Amino acid sequence: QSVLTQPPSVSGAPGQRVTISCTGGSSNIGAGFDVHWYQQLPGTAPKLLIYGNNNRPSGVPDRFSGSKSGTSASLDITGLQAEDEADYYCQSYNSDFSAVFGGGTKLTVL
Amino acid sequence: EVQLVESGGGLVQPGGSLRLSCAASGFTFSSSWMTWVRQAPGKGLEWVANINEDSIKKDYVDSVKGRFTISRDNAKNSLYLQMNSLRAEDTAVYYCVRSGDYHFGYWGQGILVTVSS
Numbered sequence: 767q768s769v770l771t772q773p774p775s776v777s778g779a780p781g782q783r784v785t786i787s788c789t790g791g792s793s794n795i796g797a798g799f800d801v802h803w804y805q806q807l808p809g810t811a812p813k814l815l816i817y818g819n820n821n822r823p824s825g826v827p828d829r830f831s832g833s834k835s836g837t838s839a840s841l842d843i844t845g846l847q848a849e850d851e852a853d854y855y856c857q858s859y860n861s862d863f864s865a866v867f868g869g870g871t872k873l874t875v876l
Numbered sequence: 877e878v879q880l881v882e883s884g885g886g887l888v889q890p891g892g893s894l895r896l897s898c899a900a901s902g903f904t905f906s907s908s909w910m911t912w913v914r915q916a917p918g919k920g921l922e923w924v925a926n927i928n929e930d931s932i933k934k935d936y937v938d939s940v941k942g943r944f945t946i947s948r949d950n951a952k953n954s955l956y957l958q959m960n961s962l963r964a965e966d967t968a969v970y971y972c973v974r975s976g977d978y979h980f981g982y983w984g985q986g987i988l989v990t991v992s993s
Contacts, residue, residue: 768920799978800977800978800979802978802979802980804921804980811971811983811984811985811986812913812921812971812980812983813983814979814980814981814982817977817979817981818977818979823981855920855921857921857979857980858978859978863935864923864935864937865911865923865926865978865980866923867920867921867922867923868920869920870920870921
């Protein structure tokens with residue numbers, strides 16, 4: 767049971783928009799800790815996708831965006847492409863300064 | 877270019893020990909927090925341990941406290957994870973990660989640790 771809750775799977779057709787939610791609580795996201803997102807392509811290591819709720823590292827397309835409100839956060843992917851098919855994880859911190867991840871969401875591009 | 881290369885994984889019996897190493901390059905290692913994250917087969921990511929720049933601050937997930945020890949050698953640009961009293965549930969790919977500002981910016985390719993008799 768992960769501390770942060772994500773839907774197990776989402777799907778969308780090429781060109782469409784999908785949103786992945788991440789729900790925490792008062793001891794992590796609600797306590798003011800930022801939310802970060804990672805993309806894990808099949809058979810590879812995770813890669814930082816969004817940091818500090820809504821910032822993209824260099825090289826990440828602007829089709830990816832993040833937001834945070836209260837005890838939840840969201841990752842939006844617009845203009846869906848076949849290469850976006852991957853697992854996505856949200857991450858934050860607890861008040862005891864332990865890092866926490868969501869259980870992961872598998873994105874399928876139809 | 878940031879590079880993180882893990883080594884030291886493999887098959888170990890329950891109750892055994894293993895030491896993972898991570899060779900870092902392409903950034904100022906001595907100024908970076910470092911982290912170990914693991915991923916059990918077919919499962920999600922789990923934070924294991926953090927260590928700050930001068931090894932003063934170390935934090936662990938509850939399930940490994942008292943069994944795992946994170947350490948670093950800034951002179952050798954290396955991060956370590958000493959794993960004792962290993963259990964079947966420790967079986968996972970272990971990632972060496974450069975961390976900072978509460979997120980994980982760069983990941984190694986990962987190393988598999990299998991705990992089985």
